[in-house]
Amino acid sequence: MSQPPHSAPPRSERWTVASLARAAGVAASTVSRALRNDPRISPEVRERIVTLAQEVGYTPNVLARSLVGGNSGLIGLVLGPVENPLYAELMQRAVTQAAARGWRLLLVHAGPGPIEQATADALLQYRVDGCIITSAELSSRAAIICRDNQVPLVMVNRVAWEHGSAVSCDNEAAGALLADLLIEAGHRRLAVVSGNPTTSTSIKRADGFIRQVRAAGLPEPLRFGGANSHAKGFEAGQAIAALPASERPDAVLGVSDFIAMGIMDALREAGLRVPGDISVVGIDGVGAAQRPPYRMTTVAQPLEDMMERALDLLNARMNGVHRADEVVTLRGELVIGQSARLPARLLAG
Amino acid sequence: MSQPPHSAPPRSERWTVASLARAAGVAASTVSRALRNDPRISPEVRERIVTLAQEVGYTPNVLARSLVGGNSGLIGLVLGPVENPLYAELMQRAVTQAAARGWRLLLVHAGPGPIEQATADALLQYRVDGCIITSAELSSRAAIICRDNQVPLVMVNRVAWEHGSAVSCDNEAAGALLADLLIEAGHRRLAVVSGNPTTSTSIKRADGFIRQVRAAGLPEPLRFGGANSHAKGFEAGQAIAALPASERPDAVLGVSDFIAMGIMDALREAGLRVPGDISVVGIDGVGAAQRPPYRMTTVAQPLEDMMERALDLLNARMNGVHRADEVVTLRGELVIGQSARLPARLLAG
DNA sequence: TAATTTTATGCTATCGATTGCACAACAAAC
DNA sequence: GTTTGTTGTGCAATCGATAGCATAAAATTA
Numbered sequence: 068m069s070q071p072p073h074s075a076p077p078r079s080e081r082w083t084v085a086s087l088a089r090a091a092g093v094a095a096s097t098v099s100r101a102l103r104n105d106p107r108i109s110p111e112v113r114e115r116i117v118t119l120a121q122e123v124g125y126t127p128n129v130l131a132r133s134l135v136g137g138n139s140g141l142i143g144l145v146l147g148p149v150e151n152p153l154y155a156e157l158m159q160r161a162v163t164q165a166a167a168r169g170w171r172l173l174l175v176h177a178g179p180g181p182i183e184q185a186t187a188d189a190l191l192q193y194r195v196d197g198c199i200i201t202s203a204e205l206s207s208r209a210a211i212i213c214r215d216n217q218v219p220l221v222m223v224n225r226v227a228w229e230h231g232s233a234v235s236c237d238n239e240a241a242g243a244l245l246a247d248l249l250i251e252a253g254h255r256r257l258a259v260v261s262g263n264p265t266t267s268t269s270i271k272r273a274d275g276f277i278r279q280v281r282a283a284g285l286p287e288p289l290r291f292g293g294a295n296s297h298a299k300g301f302e303a304g305q306a307i308a309a310l311p312a313s314e315r316p317d318a319v320l321g322v323s324d325f326i327a328m329g330i331m332d333a334l335r336e337a338g339l340r341v342p343g344d345i346s347v348v349g350i351d352g353v354g355a356a357q358r359p360p361y362r363m364t365t366v367a368q369p370l371e372d373m374m375e376r377a378l379d380l381l382n383a384r385m386n387g388v389h390r391a392d393e394v395v396t397l398r399g400e401l402v403i404g405q406s407a408r409l410p411a412r413l414l415a416g
Numbered sequence: 417m418s419q420p421p422h423s424a425p426p427r428s429e430r431w432t433v434a435s436l437a438r439a440a441g442v443a444a445s446t447v448s449r450a451l452r453n454d455p456r457i458s459p460e461v462r463e464r465i466v467t468l469a470q471e472v473g474y475t476p477n478v479l480a481r482s483l484v485g486g487n488s489g490l491i492g493l494v495l496g497p498v499e500n501p502l503y504a505e506l507m508q509r510a511v512t513q514a515a516a517r518g519w520r521l522l523l524v525h526a527g528p529g530p531i532e533q534a535t536a537d538a539l540l541q542y543r544v545d546g547c548i549i550t551s552a553e554l555s556s557r558a559a560i561i562c563r564d565n566q567v568p569l570v571m572v573n574r575v576a577w578e579h580g581s582a583v584s585c586d587n588e589a590a591g592a593l594l595a596d597l598l599i600e601a602g603h604r605r606l607a608v609v610s611g612n613p614t615t616s617t618s619i620k621r622a623d624g625f626i627r628q629v630r631a632a633g634l635p636e637p638l639r640f641g642g643a644n645s646h647a648k649g650f651e652a653g654q655a656i657a658a659l660p661a662s663e664r665p666d667a668v669l670g671v672s673d674f675i676a677m678g679i680m681d682a683l684r685e686a687g688l689r690v691p692g693d694i695s696v697v698g699i700d701g702v703g704a705a706q707r708p709p710y711r712m713t714t715v716a717q718p719l720e721d722m723m724e725r726a727l728d729l730l731n732a733r734m735n736g737v738h739r740a741d742e743v744v745t746l747r748g749e750l751v752i753g754q755s756a757r758l759p760a761r762l763l764a765g
Numbered sequence: 766t767a768a769t770t771t772t773a774t775g776c777t778a779t780c781g782a783t784t785g786c787a788c789a790a791c792a793a794a795c
Numbered sequence: 796g797t798t799t800g801t802t803g804t805g806c807a808a809t810c811g812a813t814a815g816c817a818t819a820a821a822a823t824t825a
Binding site: 432433434444445447448449452476477478479480481482483484485 | 780781782783784
């Protein structure tokens with residue numbers, strides 16, 4: 068493989084359509100057409116060229132191709148802080164599913180900090196065909212760039228701020244479902260620990276939860292939170308544990324599994340049993356929260372489907388096709404763990 | 417911004433050197449030189465062109481530039497299964513540090529499965545300037561491709577298999593250090609839970625640990641393991657907890673924090689106290705293991721430095737410069753948590 | 766057999782940015 | 796007032812792949 072057996076190897080450089088053409092005694096355009104299965108090329112010639120290309124290990128230069136074709140095959144990816152396992156899981160699915168469609172990911176940002184201008188510019192410099200933003204917070208620069216340059220944009224796990232399509236779980240329904248179940252199971256003093264107060268995801272989940280608590284005529288839930296982190300959940304858990312038993316909630320929603328893990332850790336560390344003394348539920352369905360010691364009862368987001376729909380949305384907007392922004396909401400699925408007391412009817416099945 | 421105020425806007429397309437040149441009344445080459453600060457362009461002309469470019473929001477097409485220059489500015493990134501927080505942390509640092517050098521990451525793979533041929537080919541198709549592999553296991557296809565095509569390659573957190581440079585922590589020393597400390601603190605029955613038996617990282621860490629146990633004249637450590645996962649650690653923890661108290665180890669090393677978390681979860685679930693009844697230590701220093709309820713005593717890898725050295729190694733091998741493969745080993749740093757009984761001398765400071 | 770259509774291939778321009786070389790314009794020097 | 800030297804720009808080729816158009820050869824038809 069490293070010693071191409073043919074007559075006109077490019078001087079220790081890589082093979083190109085031109086060098087292949089020289090070696091095969093045809094024109095560069097013929098090589099290009101043969102490799103793209105253009106029906107106008109005769110079977111014999113095509114066969115000869117394809118064989119040669121394989122023998123020498125020819126790899127097309129996508130950069131050159133996209134220069135003329137206009138499609139880079141690149142999708143920009145902006146990730147939130149990956150200490151939250153949700154983002155890591157989203158990333159993994161993004162890579163896999165993008166690859167299945169022949170696209171590659173240009174990873175421009177990952178982390179808690181705001182995205183820098185130079186970083187956001189890379190989306191344009193590399194002529195990405197589309198962009199996926201999964202950060203709940205600091206996506207503004209990237210979103211603006213996409214808007215100003217007609218780059219298809221889809222937000223995953225957050226709704227669009229002013230431009231772009233979005234795919235998310237029905238967050239309000241998830242919060243409501245959990246409230247209903249907890250109440251049905253007999254919980255009477257509820258609490259909710261929110262995440263970042265500026266993100267739609269956190270707000271909706273808490274809203275749905277609180278709405279059902281009120282609808283049931285129960286006292287207003289206690290509220291904690293402030294950021295989507297284990298630390299904030301832990302703080303809230305400590306505060307809850309410090310309450311006198313008579314005032315302490317008997318069930319808590321962490322609006323993300325990540326937060327709920329922190330809550331549970333704090334409660335247990337304070338000597339409370341979960342779910343014996345207090346129920347804890349989350350939303351997201353991340354793997355880390357499904358493992359012991361958490362075994363979280365949660366509403367899992369259909370991440371696989373969400374990413375698939377996200378790529379569909381991008382695909383429909385590529386190649387200059389203009390379409391109205393679209394918001395897709397998928398229903399999450401209840402995952403019965405062992406972190407909360409639930410209605411008996413659910414424990415049978 | 418979306419309404420360029422100038423006379424010759426490209427017909428709703430993006431601006432190019434050519435359209436800028438037309439608008440500025442100069443040649444394309446002049447635009448190019450002005451934007452690259454070529455000293456041969458007069459200050460006035462340069463100023464005029466730069467201002468115009470900024471006004472209309474011109475973004476150079478990197479694909480076209482790399483076609484002539486030969487440098488794509490892309491670094492291929494191959495990640496292991498990101499359920500292990502270590503990989504997520506490495507990724508975050510890779511993005512940040514690459515961006516600081518003006519490079520972007522082409523994320524070609526992330527996950528437990530083997531890397532597909534089509535995926536590995538993307539490294540060549542996009543003409544990456546270098547490649548980083550942080551997967552402990554399934555990197556072969558990518559490594560082979562890099563070797564056969566003189567693509568600079570550096571493995572992070574594993575030693576090179578047959579080609580490529582590598583950056584890793586002094587794994588053997590880390591294992592040995594932890595053994596020494598545990599023994600000094602009075603532990604006598606030690607155990608080690610390994611990861612994937614084919615990875616150098618796991619082997620070395622266990623080796624260093626076992627070596628020191630033997631050197632101290634203590635009985636051969638119990639051995640568990642088989643994969644670098646929370647589940648395997650959990651299994652090992654359950655097995656350890658099931659042993660009669662007289663045979664049960666009083667200290668366990670999980671060769672990664674991820675494994676050690678699983679061990680600790682199982683021990684605690686079985687009613688054992690950590691570190692009261694049994695000490696648990698890990699290696700890696702991931703954030704998840706530093707949080708409650710783990711507060712892991714561990715040897716932290718200097719991830720920031722490791723990634724920096726990795727990029728240095730790539731940089732030195734770019735632009736066709738050929739250098740011998742290089743292996744860099746950095747020393748890890750002890751992090752004193754609360755998961756193990758340690759020598760009193762350490763607890764003072 | 767000439768005229769026409771089909772088929773297979775080559776020539777050449779193109780995408781956008783860069784760069785070697787040529788060449789104006791102007792200043793300095795004899 | 797011609798010659799030499801310096802500066803600043805433009806022209807044209809290049810990178811690698813693709814696509815429109817032209818054309819030679821072959822196959823079909825009149």
